[in-house]
Amino acid sequence: MIESALDRLGVSRDSLLEVMLDIRDQRGSVSEAGLLYLADRLRLTVAEVYEVATAYPAVNYGSIEPYRTEADGCDDLVCALLRGGANSHDHAGRGVCRGRCDGVSRADSVRVFDEFRAAGGYSIVERLRQEPCLKDRILQDIGSGNAVGRAGTSFPVGHKWQKIIAASGEPVVIVNADEGELATFKDRYILESDPHGVLEAALVAALVIGARQLFVYLRDDYVHLHAVLRRAIDEVVASGLADGLQIDLRRSGGAYICGEETALIASLEGRPARPRERPPYPTEQGYHGHPTLVHNVETFYRLRGIWGAALEPSVPVTALLDPEAALFSVSGRVRQPGPKLVRGLPTLAALVDEAGGMCDSDELGGIVVGGAAGTIVPARLCDVPLQELIASGLRLGTGSAVVFNQHDDIRWIAARMAGFLARESCGQCSPCRVGTTKMARAISDGSLDHATLNDLSVAMSEASICALGRNAGKFLARVIRTLPERQL
The missing domain is CATH 3.10.20.600 (Ubiquitin-like (UB roll))
Structure with a gap:
Protein backbone atom coordinates (compact mmCIF):
# COMPACT_ATOMS: atom_id res chain seq x y z
CA MET A 1 0.00 0.00 0.00
CA ILE A 2 2.77 2.46 0.90
CA GLU A 3 4.68 1.51 -2.22
CA SER A 4 1.67 2.10 -4.46
CA ALA A 5 1.27 5.58 -2.94
CA LEU A 6 4.95 6.32 -3.48
CA ASP A 7 4.71 5.08 -7.08
CA ARG A 8 1.81 7.47 -7.69
CA LEU A 9 3.22 10.49 -5.85
CA GLY A 10 6.96 10.02 -6.21
CA VAL A 11 9.66 9.02 -3.75
CA SER A 12 10.40 12.47 -2.37
CA ARG A 13 9.85 14.45 0.78
CA ASP A 14 7.14 16.47 -0.99
CA SER A 15 4.91 13.40 -1.04
CA LEU A 16 5.28 12.65 2.69
CA LEU A 17 2.02 14.13 3.98
CA GLU A 18 -0.10 12.78 1.12
CA VAL A 19 1.37 9.28 1.57
CA MET A 20 0.59 9.43 5.29
CA LEU A 21 -3.00 10.41 4.50
CA ASP A 22 -3.24 7.48 2.07
CA ILE A 23 -2.09 5.14 4.85
CA ARG A 24 -4.65 6.65 7.21
CA ASP A 25 -7.39 6.20 4.60
CA GLN A 26 -6.61 2.49 4.42
CA ARG A 27 -5.78 1.72 8.04
CA GLY A 28 -7.42 4.50 10.06
CA SER A 29 -4.13 5.86 11.39
CA VAL A 30 -0.38 5.84 10.84
CA SER A 31 1.57 3.45 13.05
CA GLU A 32 5.13 3.66 14.32
CA ALA A 33 6.09 0.88 11.90
CA GLY A 34 4.69 2.89 8.99
CA LEU A 35 6.60 5.95 10.14
CA LEU A 36 9.89 4.01 10.30
CA TYR A 37 9.29 2.55 6.84
CA LEU A 38 8.65 5.99 5.35
CA ALA A 39 11.78 7.39 6.96
CA ASP A 40 13.84 4.63 5.36
CA ARG A 41 12.24 4.89 1.90
CA LEU A 42 12.40 8.68 1.73
CA ARG A 43 15.89 8.80 3.26
CA LEU A 44 14.78 11.08 6.05
CA THR A 45 15.55 10.84 9.73
CA VAL A 46 12.91 9.32 11.98
CA ALA A 47 12.71 12.67 13.77
CA GLU A 48 11.90 14.48 10.51
CA VAL A 49 9.06 12.08 9.67
CA TYR A 50 7.77 12.06 13.25
CA GLU A 51 7.72 15.86 13.26
CA VAL A 52 5.44 15.86 10.21
CA ALA A 53 3.23 13.02 11.47
CA THR A 54 2.53 14.87 14.72
CA ALA A 55 2.10 18.31 13.14
CA TYR A 56 -1.07 17.34 11.24
CA PRO A 57 -4.07 16.04 13.23
CA ALA A 58 -5.53 14.31 10.16
CA VAL A 59 -2.57 11.91 9.98
CA ASN A 60 -3.92 10.39 13.22
CA TYR A 61 -0.47 9.13 14.18
CA GLY A 62 -0.39 6.36 16.77
CA SER A 63 -4.15 6.41 17.41
CA ILE A 64 -6.13 3.22 17.97
CA GLU A 65 -9.29 5.03 16.87
CA PRO A 66 -9.82 5.56 13.12
CA TYR A 67 -9.87 9.17 11.99
CA ARG A 68 -13.33 10.45 11.06
CA THR A 69 -13.16 12.85 8.14
CA GLU A 70 -16.92 13.28 7.84
CA ALA A 71 -18.04 13.13 11.45
CA ASP A 72 -21.57 14.09 12.47
CA GLY A 73 -21.00 17.49 14.03
CA CYS A 74 -17.97 18.68 15.98
CA ASP A 75 -16.95 20.23 19.29
CA ASP A 76 -16.33 23.73 17.94
CA LEU A 77 -18.44 26.87 18.18
CA VAL A 78 -21.41 26.34 15.84
CA CYS A 79 -22.15 22.70 16.63
CA ALA A 80 -21.61 23.26 20.36
CA LEU A 81 -23.90 26.30 20.22
CA LEU A 82 -26.68 24.31 18.56
CA ARG A 83 -26.31 21.52 21.13
CA GLY A 84 -27.15 23.96 23.91
CA GLY A 85 -24.19 26.31 24.21
CA ALA A 86 -22.96 26.99 27.74
CA ASN A 87 -25.80 24.88 29.14
CA SER A 88 -24.84 21.78 27.18
CA HIS A 89 -23.20 18.86 28.97
CA ASP A 90 -22.52 17.02 25.71
CA HIS A 91 -18.78 16.43 25.40
CA ALA A 92 -18.83 13.58 22.91
CA GLY A 93 -15.35 14.18 21.52
CA ARG A 94 -16.58 14.84 18.00
CA GLY A 95 -13.39 16.68 17.09
CA VAL A 96 -12.67 19.91 15.24
CA CYS A 97 -14.82 21.98 12.88
CA ARG A 98 -15.45 20.10 9.61
CA GLY A 99 -16.63 23.04 7.53
CA ARG A 100 -20.22 21.78 7.41
CA CYS A 101 -21.80 24.37 9.68
CA ASP A 102 -24.74 24.67 7.26
CA GLY A 103 -25.39 20.92 7.41
CA VAL A 104 -25.71 20.64 3.62
CA SER A 105 -23.63 19.06 0.85
CA ARG A 106 -24.28 20.09 -2.75
CA ALA A 107 -21.80 17.91 -4.67
CA ASP A 108 -24.67 16.30 -6.59
CA SER A 109 -25.29 19.61 -8.40
CA VAL A 110 -21.74 20.08 -9.72
CA ARG A 111 -21.33 21.59 -13.19
CA VAL A 112 -19.46 18.99 -15.26
CA PHE A 113 -16.79 19.58 -17.90
CA ASP A 114 -18.97 19.29 -21.01
CA GLU A 115 -21.59 21.61 -19.55
CA PHE A 116 -18.94 24.15 -18.57
CA ARG A 117 -17.35 24.03 -22.04
CA ALA A 118 -20.72 24.40 -23.75
CA ALA A 119 -21.29 27.62 -21.79
CA GLY A 120 -18.00 29.07 -23.05
CA GLY A 121 -15.80 27.81 -20.25
CA TYR A 122 -12.04 27.63 -20.87
CA SER A 123 -12.36 29.76 -24.03
CA ILE A 124 -10.17 32.37 -22.37
CA VAL A 125 -7.50 29.72 -21.80
CA GLU A 126 -7.53 28.86 -25.50
CA ARG A 127 -7.36 32.54 -26.44
CA LEU A 128 -4.42 33.13 -24.13
CA ARG A 129 -2.49 30.34 -25.81
CA GLN A 130 -3.24 31.82 -29.23
CA GLU A 131 -2.92 35.50 -28.27
CA PRO A 132 -0.19 35.97 -25.63
CA CYS A 133 -0.77 39.74 -25.76
CA LEU A 134 -3.97 39.18 -23.78
CA LYS A 135 -1.83 38.69 -20.68
CA ASP A 136 -1.27 42.44 -20.44
CA ARG A 137 -4.99 43.08 -20.84
CA ILE A 138 -5.84 40.67 -18.02
CA LEU A 139 -3.25 42.25 -15.73
CA GLN A 140 -4.70 45.66 -16.55
CA ASP A 141 -8.27 44.49 -15.88
CA ILE A 142 -7.31 42.96 -12.55
CA GLY A 143 -5.50 46.12 -11.50
CA SER A 144 -8.19 48.55 -12.63
CA GLY A 145 -10.95 46.31 -11.24
CA ASN A 146 -9.48 46.67 -7.76
CA ALA A 147 -9.56 42.90 -7.27
CA VAL A 148 -8.61 41.86 -3.74
CA GLY A 149 -8.02 38.56 -2.03
CA ARG A 150 -11.10 36.97 -0.45
CA ALA A 151 -9.30 34.94 2.21
CA GLY A 152 -9.50 37.66 4.84
CA THR A 153 -6.62 40.07 4.17
CA SER A 154 -8.07 41.85 1.09
CA PHE A 155 -4.57 42.13 -0.43
CA PRO A 156 -4.62 43.62 -3.98
CA VAL A 157 -4.49 40.74 -6.47
CA GLY A 158 -2.91 42.74 -9.28
CA HIS A 159 -0.01 43.81 -7.06
CA LYS A 160 0.62 40.19 -6.11
CA TRP A 161 0.69 39.02 -9.74
CA GLN A 162 3.01 41.85 -10.78
CA LYS A 163 5.45 41.03 -7.97
CA ILE A 164 5.64 37.41 -9.12
CA ILE A 165 6.22 38.41 -12.74
CA ALA A 166 9.03 40.72 -11.61
CA ALA A 167 10.66 38.02 -9.44
CA SER A 168 13.36 35.67 -10.70
CA GLY A 169 12.62 31.98 -11.13
CA GLU A 170 9.78 29.91 -12.56
CA PRO A 171 6.51 30.69 -10.73
CA VAL A 172 4.20 28.20 -9.01
CA VAL A 173 0.43 28.58 -8.53
CA ILE A 174 -1.46 27.22 -5.51
CA VAL A 175 -5.24 27.08 -5.14
CA ASN A 176 -5.82 27.10 -1.38
CA ALA A 177 -8.97 25.01 -0.91
CA ASP A 178 -8.10 24.14 2.69
CA GLU A 179 -10.64 26.60 4.16
CA GLY A 180 -9.80 25.90 7.79
CA GLU A 181 -11.31 29.06 9.26
CA LEU A 182 -13.92 28.46 11.92
CA ALA A 183 -17.52 28.34 10.59
CA THR A 184 -16.44 29.07 7.01
CA PHE A 185 -17.71 27.00 4.08
CA LYS A 186 -18.12 29.30 1.07
CA ASP A 187 -15.16 27.79 -0.82
CA ARG A 188 -16.73 24.37 -0.35
CA TYR A 189 -19.95 25.73 -1.85
CA ILE A 190 -18.13 27.07 -4.93
CA LEU A 191 -16.26 23.80 -5.50
CA GLU A 192 -19.45 21.78 -5.08
CA SER A 193 -21.14 23.95 -7.69
CA ASP A 194 -18.49 24.83 -10.26
CA PRO A 195 -15.02 23.29 -9.85
CA HIS A 196 -14.14 24.04 -13.47
CA GLY A 197 -14.72 27.74 -12.85
CA VAL A 198 -11.97 27.63 -10.23
CA LEU A 199 -9.63 25.59 -12.42
CA GLU A 200 -10.18 27.92 -15.37
CA ALA A 201 -9.13 30.93 -13.30
CA ALA A 202 -6.09 29.07 -11.96
CA LEU A 203 -5.05 28.11 -15.51
CA VAL A 204 -5.37 31.74 -16.58
CA ALA A 205 -3.19 32.80 -13.66
CA ALA A 206 -0.58 30.18 -14.57
CA LEU A 207 -0.49 31.33 -18.20
CA VAL A 208 -0.29 35.02 -17.29
CA ILE A 209 2.55 34.70 -14.76
CA GLY A 210 4.36 31.92 -16.64
CA ALA A 211 3.91 29.03 -14.18
CA ARG A 212 4.41 25.38 -15.09
CA GLN A 213 3.30 23.90 -11.75
CA LEU A 214 -0.19 24.19 -10.24
CA PHE A 215 -1.30 22.72 -6.91
CA VAL A 216 -4.86 22.38 -5.66
CA TYR A 217 -4.57 22.10 -1.87
CA LEU A 218 -7.86 20.62 -0.65
CA ARG A 219 -9.21 20.40 2.88
CA ASP A 220 -8.95 16.77 3.97
CA ASP A 221 -12.41 16.88 5.57
CA TYR A 222 -13.99 17.58 2.17
CA VAL A 223 -13.85 13.91 1.20
CA HIS A 224 -16.71 14.22 -1.28
CA LEU A 225 -14.81 16.95 -3.16
CA HIS A 226 -11.65 14.92 -3.58
CA ALA A 227 -13.27 12.76 -6.27
CA VAL A 228 -14.96 15.80 -7.83
CA LEU A 229 -11.67 17.67 -8.20
CA ARG A 230 -9.73 14.59 -9.26
CA ARG A 231 -12.18 14.07 -12.11
CA ALA A 232 -12.17 17.76 -13.06
CA ILE A 233 -8.37 17.88 -13.20
CA ASP A 234 -8.21 14.67 -15.25
CA GLU A 235 -10.74 16.12 -17.72
CA VAL A 236 -8.74 19.32 -18.12
CA VAL A 237 -5.50 17.41 -18.65
CA ALA A 238 -7.12 15.00 -21.15
CA SER A 239 -8.53 17.93 -23.14
CA GLY A 240 -5.07 19.42 -23.67
CA LEU A 241 -6.02 22.69 -21.99
CA ALA A 242 -3.27 22.20 -19.41
CA ASP A 243 -0.48 21.27 -21.83
CA GLY A 244 2.85 22.34 -20.38
CA LEU A 245 1.41 22.62 -16.87
CA GLN A 246 1.70 20.01 -14.12
CA ILE A 247 -1.46 19.93 -11.96
CA ASP A 248 -1.33 18.13 -8.62
CA LEU A 249 -4.18 17.61 -6.15
CA ARG A 250 -2.95 17.48 -2.56
CA ARG A 251 -4.81 17.22 0.71
CA SER A 252 -4.20 19.26 3.81
CA GLY A 253 -3.51 17.63 7.14
CA GLY A 254 -6.11 19.41 9.24
CA ALA A 255 -3.79 22.19 10.45
CA TYR A 256 -5.57 25.55 10.71
CA ILE A 257 -2.23 27.33 10.46
CA CYS A 258 -2.04 26.33 6.77
CA GLY A 259 -4.28 29.30 6.09
CA GLU A 260 -0.99 31.20 6.39
CA GLU A 261 0.76 30.99 3.02
CA THR A 262 4.24 30.01 4.16
CA ALA A 263 2.84 27.27 6.43
CA LEU A 264 0.81 25.91 3.51
CA ILE A 265 3.92 25.89 1.33
CA ALA A 266 5.87 24.05 4.04
CA SER A 267 3.11 21.44 4.05
CA LEU A 268 3.47 20.91 0.29
CA GLU A 269 7.21 20.50 0.79
CA GLY A 270 6.61 17.67 3.27
CA ARG A 271 7.50 19.71 6.33
CA PRO A 272 5.64 20.68 9.51
CA ALA A 273 3.11 23.48 8.99
CA ARG A 274 5.01 26.38 10.49
CA PRO A 275 5.05 29.95 9.23
CA ARG A 276 8.37 31.52 8.41
CA GLU A 277 9.65 35.03 8.95
CA ARG A 278 9.05 37.53 6.15
CA PRO A 279 10.73 38.81 3.99
CA PRO A 280 11.27 37.06 1.68
CA TYR A 281 7.60 36.83 0.77
CA PRO A 282 6.12 33.84 -1.10
CA THR A 283 5.81 36.03 -4.19
CA GLU A 284 9.62 36.24 -4.12
CA GLN A 285 10.63 32.86 -2.67
CA GLY A 286 7.89 30.36 -1.98
CA TYR A 287 7.59 26.69 -2.90
CA HIS A 288 11.19 25.37 -3.02
CA GLY A 289 12.41 28.92 -3.54
CA HIS A 290 10.16 29.65 -6.54
CA PRO A 291 7.98 32.77 -6.64
CA THR A 292 4.59 31.44 -5.61
CA LEU A 293 1.05 32.71 -6.12
CA VAL A 294 -1.44 31.58 -3.46
CA HIS A 295 -5.14 32.48 -3.64
CA ASN A 296 -8.11 30.86 -2.01
CA VAL A 297 -10.95 29.35 -4.05
CA GLU A 298 -13.24 32.37 -3.94
CA THR A 299 -10.48 34.76 -5.00
CA PHE A 300 -9.68 32.69 -8.09
CA TYR A 301 -13.32 32.11 -8.96
CA ARG A 302 -14.44 35.71 -8.71
CA LEU A 303 -11.56 36.97 -10.87
CA ARG A 304 -13.50 35.52 -13.77
CA GLY A 305 -16.05 38.29 -13.30
CA ILE A 306 -13.39 40.96 -13.86
CA TRP A 307 -11.97 39.69 -17.11
CA GLY A 308 -15.05 37.75 -18.24
CA ALA A 309 -17.20 40.66 -19.40
CA ALA A 310 -14.41 42.21 -21.45
CA LEU A 311 -12.73 39.12 -22.90
CA GLU A 312 -15.54 36.56 -22.94
CA PRO A 313 -18.77 38.43 -23.71
CA SER A 314 -20.47 35.12 -24.54
CA VAL A 315 -19.97 33.93 -20.96
CA PRO A 316 -22.60 35.43 -18.61
CA VAL A 317 -21.23 37.14 -15.52
CA THR A 318 -23.39 35.55 -12.86
CA ALA A 319 -24.23 37.07 -9.49
CA LEU A 320 -21.40 35.13 -7.85
CA LEU A 321 -18.92 36.81 -10.19
CA ASP A 322 -20.15 40.32 -9.35
CA PRO A 323 -17.12 41.98 -7.69
CA GLU A 324 -19.47 44.23 -5.69
CA ALA A 325 -21.27 41.27 -4.08
CA ASP A 409 -23.43 33.52 26.99
CA ILE A 410 -20.96 35.86 25.24
CA ARG A 411 -18.16 34.85 27.57
CA TRP A 412 -18.75 31.18 26.70
CA ILE A 413 -18.61 32.09 22.99
CA ALA A 414 -15.37 34.03 23.50
CA ALA A 415 -13.89 31.09 25.42
CA ARG A 416 -14.76 28.71 22.57
CA MET A 417 -13.07 31.00 20.07
CA ALA A 418 -10.00 31.40 22.28
CA GLY A 419 -9.82 27.64 22.81
CA PHE A 420 -9.85 27.10 19.05
CA LEU A 421 -6.92 29.50 18.61
CA ALA A 422 -4.94 27.89 21.44
CA ARG A 423 -5.45 24.42 19.99
CA GLU A 424 -4.48 25.50 16.47
CA SER A 425 -1.32 27.43 17.38
CA CYS A 426 1.62 25.67 15.72
CA GLY A 427 3.68 26.32 18.86
CA GLN A 428 6.64 27.77 16.99
CA CYS A 429 6.79 31.11 18.82
CA SER A 430 6.27 31.71 22.53
CA PRO A 431 3.99 34.77 22.27
CA CYS A 432 1.41 32.71 20.39
CA ARG A 433 1.97 29.31 22.02
CA VAL A 434 1.90 30.61 25.59
CA GLY A 435 -0.31 33.62 24.94
CA THR A 436 -3.23 31.79 23.34
CA THR A 437 -3.20 29.17 26.10
CA LYS A 438 -3.26 31.82 28.83
CA MET A 439 -5.95 33.74 26.95
CA ALA A 440 -8.21 30.71 26.62
CA ARG A 441 -7.83 29.83 30.29
CA ALA A 442 -8.38 33.42 31.46
CA ILE A 443 -11.54 33.94 29.42
CA SER A 444 -12.89 30.58 30.54
CA ASP A 445 -12.24 30.89 34.28
CA GLY A 446 -11.70 34.63 34.82
CA SER A 447 -8.24 34.08 36.29
CA LEU A 448 -6.62 37.32 35.02
CA ASP A 449 -7.55 40.97 35.48
CA HIS A 450 -7.98 43.46 32.64
CA ALA A 451 -4.52 44.99 33.06
CA THR A 452 -2.80 41.61 32.73
CA LEU A 453 -5.01 40.67 29.79
CA ASN A 454 -4.10 43.95 28.07
CA ASP A 455 -0.40 43.16 28.48
CA LEU A 456 -1.01 39.68 27.07
CA SER A 457 -2.89 41.15 24.12
CA VAL A 458 -0.03 43.53 23.29
CA ALA A 459 2.59 40.76 23.56
CA MET A 460 0.72 38.49 21.14
CA SER A 461 -0.14 41.31 18.72
CA GLU A 462 3.39 42.67 18.47
CA ALA A 463 5.70 39.69 18.93
CA SER A 464 4.05 36.72 17.19
CA ILE A 465 5.64 35.45 13.98
CA CYS A 466 2.44 35.11 11.96
CA ALA A 467 -1.11 36.38 11.73
CA LEU A 468 -2.58 33.69 14.01
CA GLY A 469 -0.84 35.02 17.10
CA ARG A 470 -1.15 38.67 16.08
CA ASN A 471 -4.87 38.32 15.35
CA ALA A 472 -5.37 36.39 18.59
CA GLY A 473 -3.95 39.39 20.45
CA LYS A 474 -6.32 41.74 18.64
CA PHE A 475 -9.21 39.36 19.37
CA LEU A 476 -8.39 39.48 23.08
CA ALA A 477 -8.32 43.29 22.98
CA ARG A 478 -11.83 43.29 21.49
CA VAL A 479 -13.07 40.81 24.09
CA ILE A 480 -11.76 43.07 26.85
CA ARG A 481 -13.71 45.98 25.37
CA THR A 482 -16.86 43.87 24.89
CA LEU A 483 -17.06 42.25 28.33
CA PRO A 484 -17.03 44.15 31.61
CA GLU A 485 -14.19 43.16 33.94
CA ARG A 486 -16.59 41.42 36.30
CA GLN A 487 -17.42 38.98 33.48
CA LEU A 488 -13.79 38.04 32.83
Missing part, protein backbone atom coordinates in the same frame (compact mmCIF):
# COMPACT_ATOMS: atom_id res chain seq x y z
CA ALA A 326 -20.02 39.65 -0.88
CA LEU A 327 -20.31 35.93 -0.12
CA PHE A 328 -20.95 35.07 3.53
CA SER A 329 -21.01 31.75 5.40
CA VAL A 330 -23.99 32.19 7.72
CA SER A 331 -24.61 29.64 10.48
CA GLY A 332 -25.79 29.33 14.05
CA ARG A 333 -29.31 30.00 15.29
CA VAL A 334 -30.93 30.84 11.94
CA ARG A 335 -33.61 29.00 9.99
CA GLN A 336 -31.69 28.69 6.71
CA PRO A 337 -27.93 28.51 7.32
CA GLY A 338 -25.69 28.44 4.28
CA PRO A 339 -23.73 30.58 1.83
CA LYS A 340 -25.42 33.94 1.25
CA LEU A 341 -24.48 36.26 -1.61
CA VAL A 342 -25.37 39.85 -0.79
CA ARG A 343 -24.81 43.05 -2.75
CA GLY A 344 -24.70 46.20 -0.69
CA LEU A 345 -25.32 44.64 2.73
CA PRO A 346 -26.82 47.48 4.82
CA THR A 347 -26.35 46.00 8.29
CA LEU A 348 -25.20 42.76 9.90
CA ALA A 349 -28.79 42.17 11.03
CA ALA A 350 -29.73 41.91 7.35
CA LEU A 351 -27.68 38.70 7.18
CA VAL A 352 -30.13 37.14 9.62
CA ASP A 353 -32.98 38.04 7.26
CA GLU A 354 -31.03 36.53 4.34
CA ALA A 355 -30.84 33.31 6.37
CA GLY A 356 -34.59 33.14 6.99
CA GLY A 357 -34.62 34.83 10.38
CA MET A 358 -33.93 33.52 13.86
CA CYS A 359 -34.90 30.00 14.87
CA ASP A 360 -38.11 29.45 16.83
CA SER A 361 -38.93 32.46 19.01
CA ASP A 362 -35.30 33.51 19.49
CA GLU A 363 -34.22 37.12 19.54
CA LEU A 364 -30.90 38.18 18.08
CA GLY A 365 -28.16 38.20 20.70
CA GLY A 366 -25.34 39.07 18.33
CA ILE A 367 -23.16 37.79 15.50
CA VAL A 368 -19.60 36.46 15.50
CA VAL A 369 -18.00 37.91 12.37
CA GLY A 370 -14.75 36.85 10.71
CA GLY A 371 -13.85 33.47 12.19
CA ALA A 372 -11.98 32.30 15.27
CA ALA A 373 -10.10 35.57 15.80
CA GLY A 374 -13.04 37.64 14.62
CA THR A 375 -15.35 40.07 16.37
CA ILE A 376 -18.29 39.32 18.65
CA VAL A 377 -20.80 41.98 17.60
CA PRO A 378 -23.63 42.40 20.15
CA ALA A 379 -27.21 42.81 18.94
CA ARG A 380 -27.29 46.55 19.68
CA LEU A 381 -24.63 47.09 16.99
CA CYS A 382 -26.06 44.75 14.38
CA ASP A 383 -28.48 47.45 13.16
CA VAL A 384 -25.74 50.06 12.82
CA PRO A 385 -24.90 50.70 9.13
CA LEU A 386 -22.23 48.19 8.16
CA GLN A 387 -19.98 50.81 6.60
CA GLU A 388 -19.90 52.67 9.92
CA LEU A 389 -18.78 49.49 11.70
CA ILE A 390 -16.09 48.89 9.09
CA ALA A 391 -14.92 52.49 9.40
CA SER A 392 -14.61 51.97 13.16
CA GLY A 393 -12.40 48.91 12.67
CA LEU A 394 -14.67 45.91 12.04
CA ARG A 395 -13.12 43.41 9.62
CA LEU A 396 -15.30 40.91 7.82
CA GLY A 397 -12.37 38.52 7.35
CA THR A 398 -13.41 35.37 5.52
CA GLY A 399 -17.07 36.37 5.65
CA SER A 400 -18.18 33.88 8.28
CA ALA A 401 -21.13 34.95 10.44
CA VAL A 402 -22.26 32.87 13.43
CA VAL A 403 -25.60 34.06 14.78
CA PHE A 404 -26.44 33.59 18.46
CA ASN A 405 -29.54 34.41 20.50
CA GLN A 406 -30.35 36.49 23.55
CA HIS A 407 -29.76 33.57 25.93
CA ASP A 408 -26.30 32.60 24.68
